Amino acid sequence: MLTGVAETPVRMADLEARAAALIEKERSVFASRRPRTAAVHAAAGPGFFDGVPQHWMLDWPTPFPPVIDTAAGVTLTDIDGNSVTDLCLGDTGAMFGHGPEPVLRALADAGRRGLTTMLPSSDAAVVGRLLAERFGLPRWQLAATASDANRFAIRIARAVTGRARLLVFDGCYHGAVDDTLVDLVDGRTVSRRNLLGQVRDLGDLTVSVPFNDEAALAAALAGGDIACVLAEPVMTNCGMILPDPGFHATLRRLTREAGTLLLIDETHTISSGPGGYTRLHGLEPDLMVMGKPIGGGIPVSVWGMTEAVSDRLRAVRSLQSGHGHSGIGTTLSGSAIQLACLRACLEEVMTDEAYRIMNARADRIETGFRTAIAANGLGWTVSRVGARIEVVFSPRPVRNAQEAREAASDTIEQALHLAMLNLGYLLTPFHNMVLVSPALSAGQADGLVGAFGSVLARLSGREQA
Template sequence: MSRPQYELSGVRAQLEQSAAGILETERALFASRRPRSEAQHQQSESGLFDGVPQHWMLDWPSPFPAIIETASGVTLTDIDGNRLTDLCLGDTGAMFGHGPEPVLKALANAGTRGLTTMLPSSDAHVVGRLLAERFGLPRWQLAATASDANRFAIRVARAVTGRAKLLVFDGCYHGAVDDTLVDLVDGRTVSRRNLLGQVRDLGEHTVSVPFNDEAALAAALAGNDIACVLAEPVMTNCGMILPDPGFHTTLRRLTREAGTLLLIDETHTISTGPGGYTRMPGLEPDLMVMGKPIGGGIPVSVWGMTEAISDKLHVIRREQSGHGHSGIGTTLSGSAIQLACLRACLEEVMTDDAYRVMNARADRIEAGFKAVIAESGLDWTVSRVGARLEVVFSPRPVRNAAEARAAASDTIEQAVHLSMLNLGYLLTPFHNMVLVSPSLSTEEADGLVGAFAKVLARLTERDDA
């Protein structure tokens, strides 16, 4: 049975009113199923700030965080015995499932061979070769997180170009790198509103422009004073925003004309395929960063560079005096345990077969989501980057952060998220992104679509809810 299409402006108030009621019910249901999690979270003697290891763990729409006992494959079990099918996967930290067998084996072996020595392990040269072969850049370094890797790559870009400024796209997220924590407000680049302890104007050395805006990009680069453009090939933080046809070709041409380096952050878009999004359209970056998923859940990231940058970096380092103190690298970066897990992932986890399974399941989920949205009469879209999907509350794909913010609704997002969680499916707590692991079965993919149908039926207050 076909249903009339709602108009975005006319239905928003109705949907948000319905979502508010759903949230109240779902929060109570969540709490009733997790008395042990609630009690443990509320223990005043906990030495943790706000009772959690990281304060942002309270940003989930649940009344308190579920405390996880075990995580395996795509199954999470909390201390109250509730089981969840995980489509969040640590926001890509466990993109290939929790505890891949090759990584667990590497961890066990590393424990007997030493964890960190501040010297290369026997895996180092193999890892370097694998990274070069897979991602196309010839020279690589390791770090602990993508935030660190981005910091180091930016520092190198500034060193080899002799320029100070960085360009990012409005709505970006590249970890906890100070220079990138900016927003574009009324045409000005300003520090993000909620930053803690911010003591300088980040707009002094960072320029932000809208994604997909070739004219704004050209104008920003015209001064020939930008060291590098740092970009996700597909934006994933303010919502999933795909590049317009030809945008990346223009980005690469304009950066080269301006003598500006192109730094691509593939931390989230590695969901595209074994070589990331960069290997598909041939972006030809000068620098590249990847974090979270590349170590199977172990804190490790990588950053690579062209031969030309490597050569310039050698010259700069030879001109320095003294040992170290370059501002690049930490003692635990490049450790034996990182190299072992990274090698296991590259050789045995991040395989062509794994991506085939991930994309097949994502195909099924995408088709199911679109059918459910159409049946619900909602004029929403589904954005996708390989094994990563997101439902956008807009009748057409959004092209930049301003459009993504206008389409978003915290109330609807939270209601969908918590309803799905109570039905047994964990999505990311922001934008309700779905990340598909090779461990996800066809039945679990279909169950996710079925749960989504139930949630939309309630949200639109249909008779079949």
């Protein structure tokens, strides 16, 4: 790979052309190394739809998805014996590595003591205290996924405010929550394209505004009919969009003035530190959601609320008669196995030392990525939130979803992902995200940087013979 700063920038048209050619080569390389996997997919008969447990598993840029035999630490090994270093980590579900030892012990112990009873286990009081101490909110509940937790928190916000409408930021993703699956198109909030089975206009009860647009936010809240604003503190699902200085202070002030609750979704930004972005930056949400990594990879999420919201919820519930269905909670939520794994993660996995290692590795990767981008004449930026790093195809940081969409290139992204995978490094699909686990060694971090530079040299045309 070339070193130093390239003299002239590479034209996007040239990048796209090289990327298209690279995709064809890398797809062939991928397939040639996985004959058993190809045979499994080719022979698929009755069973899963299109042969996979989730249909979106076919959305990776590979000719067919790898079939994983084992996952340990940051290493995935497929049924053909190919091992890769995992920087996707189940799109955050395995942020602390696959199978952390404390979680495995908790799973084994829970298996002997019972998995689910619809009653609190002996870990419940400890886990509740740990959540309150770590994340700052005093009252918590459990769910199976962050999608569920967001649904439940939104329902609570509507119940205690008596308002129906929700505000989200354009380009957001908060799981499979109907109310949030919207886009901002020509100034209108509309149902997101490609939704399956959508039967009502989601813009009826949801308003979307651009991230970092304080004027649009103020205008949307001025009507006094928004139950809550649901936001990631850093947007992570349409490129990585950092908040402008002062944006969160304005968001909190405007929501309070409007009597609107603030719901922060930390599912991805928990990479910021042991208490998430909220604790690190002193945010003051009324409600908070976290999922995926908080249980070490098992299906569990948590959602918390302030004492004020808790009191209002208790008052609303007191007006109900009987024990009817609230629309909140599922029978496997709050299970003994969830509580056991949460306790193990909070006490032994999500430690200050784990985050120190994650950030040290992320420092090496961020510096290496920036150097490789400059050396290859690419006008790209590197955004970061703690242990999460994103490469954005833009010469300056993007401030909202529209800028992120304009900077995106499916062709370049697919070429980058395929070539990196064939060099032994798995990135998160759908965007250029690297998540750093404490299980990632310094050598693996340096190997990732070297592979990244090698692929950029091929894309830029600066590869040395």
